[in-house]
Every structure is written in C-alpha cells, then in structure tokens.
Amino acid sequence: MLVLSVNVVAIVFASLLGNYADYILGAMFIAALLMLFEPIQLMLKRRAVLHDIKRLKRLQQRETSERKKSDQ
Amino acid sequence: MKPRTKRIAFVLLALLTVGAASALISKAMDGNLNYLYAPEQVLKGEVPAGTVFRLGGLVKKGSLKRSDTKLEARFVVTDNRGNEITVVTNKILPDLFQEEKSQVSRGKMNDEGLFVAEEVLAKHDSEYMPAELKDVLAKEHAPAPAKVDGSEIGKMTGQKI
Amino acid sequence: MKINWFKYAAPLNFYSLAGKVIPFFWVAAIALTAFGLYWGFFKTPDSLENGMKEYYRIIFVHLGSVWMAMWLYIMMVFWALVGLVFNTKLSYMMASATSITGALLTVVALATGAIWGKTSWGTWWDWDPKLTTFLILLFIYIGYIALQSAIDDTRRSDKASAVLALVGLALVPVIYSAVNCPDPTQCSSLHQESSMKNIEPNIMRGIIFTTLGFWMYSFAAILMRVRNIILQRERNTTWVSKLKEVN
Incomplete structure (x- = not known):
C-alpha cells in the first residue's frame, strides 16, 4: 500500500515537472525506491523473525526450569 | 476479524x-x-458507423496543418497505397509525432468523412540507432527510393503502424 | 569435483549457503547496475533516429525489469513444479520467495513503461495487447501471493498456489506474442516489437549490464527472503535454535 501510494505520488510529481530529464529521473526514482524498499523490508523482517525465535526459546527454557523446580 | x-x-x-x-x-x-484499423479497412466500411475506434497509419508528408487561431491540427493518415483519411484533432500532439511516422489516433468518423480524434498517439519502432549515424549512412548510400512498393504493405498494416 | 546437490535441498544447509553468497550477489548487482546506468547515460547518443530524445534512456530500467519480471515468473513456476514433483519443502519456499520480487519488478516495469509511454507515445496507459497482458501478469503474481497467504496450512497453500502459478504460465508466451506474432496484420499494437536488431552497441551494452544487475539483484533479494521463510517455517527445529543468530 505504502509502495503504491509513493508510486502514484512519484508519477504525479514527474508529470508536474514535465521536462524530459524529470521524466527519466521519475522512472529512475520509482525503480530505485522499489528496489531499495525490498532489501530494507527484508532486513527488518529478519530482525523480527529472529527476535520471535529468541523469545520463543526463552519462554521454553523458563518453562522447563520451572517444571524442574516443581518436580523437586 | x-x-x-x-x-x-x-x-x-x-x-x-x-x-x-x-x-x-x-x-x-x-x-x-x-486494436486498430488501417485506412483501407475504414474506407471499405469495416468499421460500423458512429463507433469509436483506433486509426493507425503513417502521417502523410506535408499534410500536417495547425490552425492559427485555435488549438486544432489536421493531418492525413495514409498507408502509402492511396488510402487516405484526414484526421482533425484539438488535442496536443505528442513529441514523437512527425510527418512520415506512424501514429495511432482514437476517435470516430464525422458526417463529412473526417476522423475526429480524441487522442493522438505516436508510435515508434524498436530500432535504437543514433540520429547522427543515420545521417552519415544516408549520405554514404544513394538517396533511398520512396517507400511505396508492395514489400512495405506488411509493415504498413502491422508493426510499423 | 562432485557436489552433492541434494545436500542443499535441506533447509539447514541451504540457509547457511545462502547467507554466504548473498553479499556477493549484492556487490554484483550494484556494480553491474551502476556500470550499466553510467554507460547508458554518458556513452549513448542523446537523440535517436526514430525521433526519440533523451527520454529513451528510461529503457535502461524498463527493459531489465520487464525481462526479469517475466523470467522470475518462469523461475517461480519452475520451483513450484519441483515442489509438486519431489515434494521438497525448500523448492516451495523458493517459489514463494520469488513471487514477491517478481511482482515488485512487474510494478517497476509498468511504472517506468508508463513514464516512457507518456513521453514518447503521448499517454500513460493504453489498452494495447502488450500492456494489457503485462498488467495481467501483475494480477497473477498478486493472486499467487494472496492464495499463498490465505491458507494457513503451508503444505496445502504451497500446493494450491503452485497450481495457480502453473496455470498463469500460459500468459508468458501471450505477452511475448502480443506484438511479435508471425502475421503482423493480426497483432497491430501501439507498443513497438521486442526486436533486438538495430540497437546501437553502446545502448545495447547499457541494456545488457543493467539487466544483469537486475538479475543479480533478484538473486540477492530472493535469497534474503528465502532465509526469512526458512527461519519462520523451521523455527521449532533444533537446528534453528542452535543458530548463533539466536544465541
């Protein structure tokens, strides 16, 4: 959604300028925007996934240690 | 949810x-x-009267005339085989629009036999050669004969339009 | 040297291999694209014989994204088919990772094409056969992604979306033939044909290098995504819990 709306803004921007150089820049801008957006999103996603796994692991460790305590 | x-x-x-x-x-x-009709098809009456359609073809050399008083342009679309239709439009012509080049315009025929275009688009080929080189080649070789022979017909009605 | 390819069908091995090669793909992607753009902008003529001015240089981002959008679709179907035939988890993950990059590049292709179309043809969009079929390609990518995320059971969603990808494959030849059909009178269009003849060598070099750059970019992005997918799907396994990233 964000990507799409930025896209639309970029196209409108390029059309307002109306000069050829700006058309080229508009096209480059859109390509760069989308192709930078992807790896950044992927890195953020990776952090989130790793964070999730760590949390899950800690939860499991706490559970097992608590079980051990109650067993004793 | x-x-x-x-x-x-x-x-x-x-x-x-x-x-x-x-x-x-x-x-x-x-x-x-x-997608589009060639002038010949239109003149033969293949397009039902009053419908909006796309007219493809070359802009005839020397036919483009712009009005002095209002935003109106007239030009002749030809297939170089004698089939010609005059197009009248009050829209801005694209940058690539030139005489002897392909165009695609959308609109309909009026009662006077003129094609009233709501939109005029320029078509280009996929030959990406520098303008300067073309001039050099043209000078080296003899002047090219006018493209009106039959071998051009396929291109006329197809890719080049 | 004999490499045991099946070793890398195991998510554990593929995860570490992908992690090692991703930086190289990024370096290659940036270098090739930068060189291609440099060549395309500074070593090519400013105006073309067919009347186009500087704006034809949009071709350097347009063509690469068009080709990659179509190529990635073929690769996505390839991985989906491998998954259907061999029932390997990893190939489904590859198909799913490919789909999003493919969809993104389709958007890039459509957007840059629209800007180029505005400058040369005089319109952002036209219901030309080539443009229409390419828009459908985007819809099929979106359909695949939606179907994949609609079904919670990954084994079922993988299979269902693989079938969809396969059906959509019928479109790729249509996109190509929408302009390049044998009888030109049957497929007149606004879009120029995709012929590679008569291209000035410097323009050609720019096109080739940016396309290679986009290809390397696709590798890097897809491998990054597939690593995320592996972690998500295998998070309950012991090998993931032993990774140094989570310790």
Missing part, C-alpha cells in the same frame, strides 16, 4: 484476481484482432 473470515476474504480476493485476469485476457485478445 475471525481467522476464518480472514481466510475466506483472502480466498475470495484470490478468486477475484484470477477472474479479473481471465476477463482481461479475453479483452486483450479482442484488442489483438482489432
């Missing part, structure tokens, strides 16, 4: 997308057969 309604929504979305895709395929296939 319950997970199940979410799933249903997603499945519907997927179905909708596929439906739109197939509908557009048929639309495209339609366009494939008569």
